[in-house]
Amino acid sequence: MDQALQDDLRRRLEAERETERERLEAAEPIEQDKDLHDIARGEAGQSQAAENTRQRSERLGTIDHTESRLSKVEHALERMDEGSYGICEVCGDAIGEDRLRAYPLATRCVEDAEDDAQPGGTA
Secondary structure: OOHHHHHHHHHHHHHHHHHHHHHHHHOOOOOOOHHHHHHHOOOOOHHHHHHHHHHHHHHHHHHHHHHHHHHHHHHHHHHHHHOOOOEOOOOOOEOOHHHHHHOOOOOOOHHHHHHHHOOOOOO
16 A cells, blocks of 8 residues: 555544544433432333433443444554554455545455355354
C-alpha cells in the first residue's frame, strides 16, 4: 500500500475515533436513581416504566455499539503504528486496497472474511 493511501486512511480513522469519542461523551449516563425505583413500584404506572426501560435499553445499545466501534478504530490505528495494517490477521496476505478504502477497519482479506461469514466459520 502506498504512503498516500495509508495517510488518507489514517486521517479517516482518526476522524472516526474523534466522532466515536464524542458520541460516548454525549451519551446520557445510565443511572439507577430513585425515579426508576419508584416507577418499578408502580407509582408512575407501568407504561412509564416500560418507556423508561426501553429508553435505557436503547442508550445501553448505543453505548455498547459506540465502544465496540471505537475499539476497532483504535485497533486499526495500532496496527498502522506497528506496521501490520493492511495484512490479514488470518492468512498473512495483503488486504486489498479497495477493501481498505471501503472498510478501513478491515483486519481480514475478503476470502477470510467470507469464510467467517459462512455457517461453521470461525467468527
